[in-house]
Amino acid sequence: xxxxxxxxxxxxxxxxxxxxxxxxxxxxxxxxxxxxxxxxxxxxxxxxxxxxxxxxxxxxxxxxxxxxxxxxxxxxxxxxxxxxxxxxxxxxxxxxxxxxxxxxxxxxxxxxxxxxxxxxxxxxxxxxxxxxxxxxxxxxxxxxxxxxxxxxxxxxxxxxxxxxxxxxxxxxxxxxxxxxxxxxxxxxxxxxxxxxxxxxxxxxxxxxxxxxxxxxxxxxxxxxxxxxxxxxxxxxxxxxxxxxxxxxxxxxxxxxxxxxxxxxxxxxxxxxxxxxxxxx
Numbered sequence: 001x002x003x004x005x006x007x008x009x010x011x012x013x014x015x016x017x018x019x020x021x022x023x024x025x026x027x028x029x030x031x032x033x034x035x036x037x038x039x040x041x042x043x044x045x046x047x048x049x050x051x052x053x054x055x056x057x058x059x060x061x062x063x064x065x066x067x068x069x070x071x072x073x074x075x076x077x078x079x080x081x082x083x084x085x086x087x088x089x090x091x092x093x094x095x096x097x098x099x100x101x102x103x104x105x106x107x108x109x110x111x112x113x114x115x116x117x118x119x120x121x122x123x124x125x126x127x128x129x130x131x132x133x134x135x136x137x138x139x140x141x142x143x144x145x146x147x148x149x150x151x152x153x154x155x156x157x158x159x160x161x162x163x164x165x166x167x168x169x170x171x172x173x174x175x176x177x178x179x180x181x182x183x184x185x186x187x188x189x190x191x192x193x194x195x196x197x198x199x200x201x202x203x204x205x206x207x208x209x210x211x212x213x214x215x216x217x218x219x220x221x222x223x224x225x226x227x228x229x230x231x232x233x234x235x236x237x238x239x240x241x242x243x244x245x246x247x248x249x250x251x252x253x254x255x256x257x258x259x260x261x262x263x264x265x266x267x268x269x270x271x272x273x274x275x276x277x278x279x280x
Contacts, residue, residue, distance in 0.1 A: 007080070009088055012045025012058055019055030023075045028243060030196030038174065039073055039278055042166055046092040048076070048085050056080045059089035061096045062279060065163030071095045071104040072278035086110075090117055105253035105277040119256040126239050128247040129197075129229040132220045135245060141218040144177040144189065151186040152177065152205075159205045159269040160280065167279060175199075178218045180211060188269070190215035195276060198227030202273035203280075209237045212272035220245060231274040238272060253277055 012020075017036050020192075024031045039060055048057030057076040062114050063069040071093055076086045090113065094102065105125050106114050144152065149172065153165050171177065175193025179186050188206035201219050206212040218230060230247055232238055239249060275280055 006051045007048050007049075007056065007085055009084075009092055010047050010049060012047040012060060014040065014041065016047050016055050016058070020058050020073070020075075023055060023058065023077060024073075027075060032194075032196065036073070036250070038170060042170060042279070043072070044087050044093075044096045044238070045073070046096075048080070048089060050080075057085050057089050059086075059093040060278075061093045062167075063097070063100060064167070064280075066100065067162030068101045068103055070278065071102055074104075074110060077181040084269075086113055087117075089276075090114075100176075102258045103272075103280055104256050105280075107253055107255050111254060111256075114256055117258070119258040121254055122185075122257050124234040124273065125231055125252045125255050126234055126249050127229065127231050127252040128239065128249055129244040129275070130247045130250075131225050132223060132228050133236055133246040134224040135217050135221040137221040138214040138217050141178050141180055141214055144172075144179045144229065146180060147238045148177075148186055148189075149174065152179070152189050155189060155205050155269055156203065159271050160203075167275060169258045171275070176219070180206075180215065187211070188215060188274070190219060191275070192219040196229065198229065199223070200229045200231070200276050202231060203271055204230075204232075204273035205269055207269050208271050209241075209272065212236070213238055213241050215266055216242075216273070217245070217263075231277050232272060236272045 020036050021033050036217055043060040043062040045060035050056050058073050060073040061069050061071055153168050157165050171191040175191050177191045180188040188211045190204040192201045201216050204212050204215055230242055
């Protein structure tokens with residue numbers, strides 16, 4: 001019997017969280033148990049387990065309404081690589097999408113498999129992180145109010161091109177959100193929440209880079225010396241500023257879609273930072 005024949009592919013559930021944390025630590029991912037729990041609660045998933053019921057691989061799919069879904073948390077234990085486990089996990093996860101367009105952020109190692117499965121490269125995601133230097137809190141930015149939630153969701157859908165209501169509800173529960181208003185209308189917003197070694201700022205939804213930087217600065221100004229992370233697309237133009245405030249470029253990934261059609265460029269607002277690489 002081959003090692004591959006001893007692997008069962010099952011639904012990923014809360015009972016797999018502890019094993020998933022171990023897998024991600026082995027890959028030097030920063031995800032805490034709470035980070036895995038958040039993605040699991042928003043997602044459907046597939047797990048690979050061996051004959052001893054030990055978790056050996058994961059792939060999750062996070063649906064955003066009927067508009068699209070993200071493939072994320074793709075890990076295969078080093079001892080199981082080269083046996084087709086990753087492809088099986090991906091194919092089962094893609095079936096859960098039920099025809100939705102798919103998005104993911106790929107590592108260089110995962111790129112060949114994703115290309116074989118029909119994903120195409122659409123851009124580069126830059127991971128910036130570090131201990132932010134002291135900043136002045138910008139004028140015109142404020143904490144969100146309870147009545148703002150509907151506007152936040154509408155702006156996000158315009159920018160991201162999908163209904164991420166469940167994600168935004170989770171961000172409100174687990175973090176803080178800042179907004180910029182123009183009169184009575186919310187023009188832009190950004191979230192911050194605990195993640196990994198510190199906190200992550202994102203999503204950042206704004207009409208231009210200057211506004212996006214003001215939102216990031218608002219959150220960062222209250223956390224001098226804190227370890228912060230921002231994941232931004234290389235096309236946003238905010239990477240040099242992030243480095244200036246103490247968040248250097250430390251890595252990232254390759255943005256991919258299947259199919260590749262994208263109307264988001266026509267939106268008045270855009271996503272200047274991701275919730276994180278898993279959630280988009």
